[in-house]
Amino acid sequence: MAYETLQDIENCMNNGWSDGLPVIPPYGFLVDEMLSAMGWQASDVIGEIHDQNIIIRAEKAAATAVMAGCKTEYGPLLKSLSLALLDPKFNISGVEVTTGGAAVLVIVSGPIVEQLGFEHGANALGANNRANATVGRFAQMMRYFCGSGGGVLVSHGTVGHPGRLSFCIAEHPTTEWEPYHTQHGLPAMASAVSIMSAEGPNSCNNHYGETGASILDTIGDCMNHYGQTAWYYRSGGFVVVIPPDHMALVKAQFSREQAAQYIYDHARRQTDDLTNVGRIAKQPIPYAEVEEHSMRSPLKSIDQLSFIECGGEGGRFSAVIPRWVGSQQVVCRPIE
Amino acid sequence: MTDKTPTSGGLTLPSKQLMSCGDITCELLVDPIPRPAPEPIKVTIKPKLSRVVLVDHLKPNSMAILKLTQTILRERGIEVDDQILVKEDASRPMPAAMLDSLSREGGLVLCGISD
Numbered sequence: 001m002a003y004e005t006l007q008d009i010e011n012c013m014n015n016g017w018s019d020g021l022p023v024i025p026p027y028g029f030l031v032d033e034m035l036s037a038m039g040w041q042a043s044d045v046i047g048e049i050h051d052q053n054i055i056i057r058a059e060k061a062a063a064t065a066v067m068a069g070c071k072t073e074y075g076p077l078l079k080s081l082s083l084a085l086l087d088p089k090f091n092i093s094g095v096e097v098t099t100g101g102a103a104v105l106v107i108v109s110g111p112i113v114e115q116l117g118f119e120h121g122a123n124a125l126g127a128n129n130r131a132n133a134t135v136g137r138f139a140q141m142m143r144y145f146c147g148s149g150g151g152v153l154v155s156h157g158t159v160g161h162p163g164r165l166s167f168c169i170a171e172h173p174t175t176e177w178e179p180y181h182t183q184h185g186l187p188a189m190a191s192a193v194s195i196m197s198a199e200g201p202n203s204c205n206n207h208y209g210e211t212g213a214s215i216l217d218t219i220g221d222c223m224n225h226y227g228q229t230a231w232y233y234r235s236g237g238f239v240v241v242i243p244p245d246h247m248a249l250v251k252a253q254f255s256r257e258q259a260a261q262y263i264y265d266h267a268r269r270q271t272d273d274l275t276n277v278g279r280i281a282k283q284p285i286p287y288a289e290v291e292e293h294s295m296r297s298p299l300k301s302i303d304q305l306s307f308i309e310c311g312g313e314g315g316r317f318s319a320v321i322p323r324w325v326g327s328q329q330v331v332c333r334p335i336e
Numbered sequence: 337m338t339d340k341t342p343t344s345g346g347l348t349l350p351s352k353q354l355m356s357c358g359d360i361t362c363e364l365l366v367d368p369i370p371r372p373a374p375e376p377i378k379v380t381i382k383p384k385l386s387r388v389v390l391v392d393h394l395k396p397n398s399m400a401i402l403k404l405t406q407t408i409l410r411e412r413g414i415e416v417d418d419q420i421l422v423k424e425d426a427s428r429p430m431p432a433a434m435l436d437s438l439s440r441e442g443g444l445v446l447c448g449i450s451d
Binding site for chain 2: 004007008011012015016017025026027028031049050051052053054055056057059060062063064066067091093094098141145146149150151152154232233235281283285287325326327328
């Protein structure tokens with residue numbers, strides 16, 4: 001039987017049923033178990049991509065979860081995640097095909113992090129842990145399978161990034177500020193899954209700063225390099241990942257709202273420089289709201305900046321994750 | 337075992353059906369890929385009318401390129417609509433009403449042009 005299973009894996013990979021890595025073949029009995037764990041019937045309609053005449057039924061999500069290697073105990077989380085991915089606000093086909101090479105960033109927060117064994121400490125952005133790896137992979141496979149119009153749409157990502165294979169981070173169960181999902185209207189005690197389309201993370205090293213302001217200045221500077229996609233349209237925003245050692249300094253000086261305001265006020269570049277270097281069109285469209293001779297933030301509004309607390313102790317590295325400019329909203333759903 | 341993998345414009349589409357076969361029996365694997373029903377978009381290679389409709393999607397220099405296109409096509413005797421339509425947000429799908437209207441256009445629709 002083992003040989004047949006290997007053949008099935010090869011068959012999936014050779015016929016477009018794969019993200020490029022080996023998959024668990026979606027045998028009917030495994031898909032049925034996953035459907036049961038997700039609380040769905042196979043034919044339940046869980047989403048629609050209206051302009052492409054595509055209706056997505058629960059069986060597709062369950063098959064994808066099996067193929068990604070998810071455990072059935074992740075079922076309630078995967079149900080919320082599936083609904084978030086298929087929310088029209090997320091624009092799943094846009095994420096799949098954009099030249100921006102965006103991935104789906106999955107953020108898991110609340111008590112579910114410990115219940116399902118997510119890694120939220122060491123290597124929080126790239127944990128070698130089944131929950132992180134397979135839930136993140138599931139999201140990318142859904143993007144690929146559901147966002148490509150049945151295979152007729154081709155991704156035009158110019159360089160992409162490794163998160164297009166898996167990109168899932170989990171927040172510390174106990175946080176200094178309120179949990180991540182409270183920034184999107186859910187109560188602190190909830191478990192939640194949030195998604196956004198995102199570029200790859202930028203590491204922010206500050207080992208010798210002695211104040212919260214010095215840490216936020218470093219993070220702000222990382223958001224401010226010429227190459228940030230945000231400069232022109234400013235539609236996406238940023239997620240700032242703060243580990244415990246940086247957080248100890250920042251929380252002593254700032255609340256979450258104050259920290260966001262500080263970065264918004266201080267992380268700016270001269271508009272004319274951005275135009276001269278080619279980061280803003282010389283004749284900008286009105287949507288871009290370009291003011292000549294002014295100091296420009298890469299954020300159109302302060303609510304485009306959010307924070308997540310995760311990462312290991314003993315190192316002083318934060319991270320800035322730029323969101324893709326085509327998905328203007330984070331989709332955050334409770335896990336029930 | 338697989339069904340025949342169809343192609344579309346040089347693309348190899350994912351298989352719609354895969355089977356797992358043991359010594360005695362075969363079973364279908366569950367297809368994970370949702371597909372359009374019926375066809376996603378019908379592309380007409382040859383327009384019914386000799387006319388061009390231009391759509392600006394607001395990416396950098398889209399309007400400038402389309403205006404130049406309008407001028408060049410007219411110099412070559414091709415009818416081009418005076419109005420250059422505007423898709424308000426390059427990063428979002430085209431609004432349904434606009435897509436519906438353009439799908440009934442008999443001429444050639446040119447959009448998605450920018451630097």
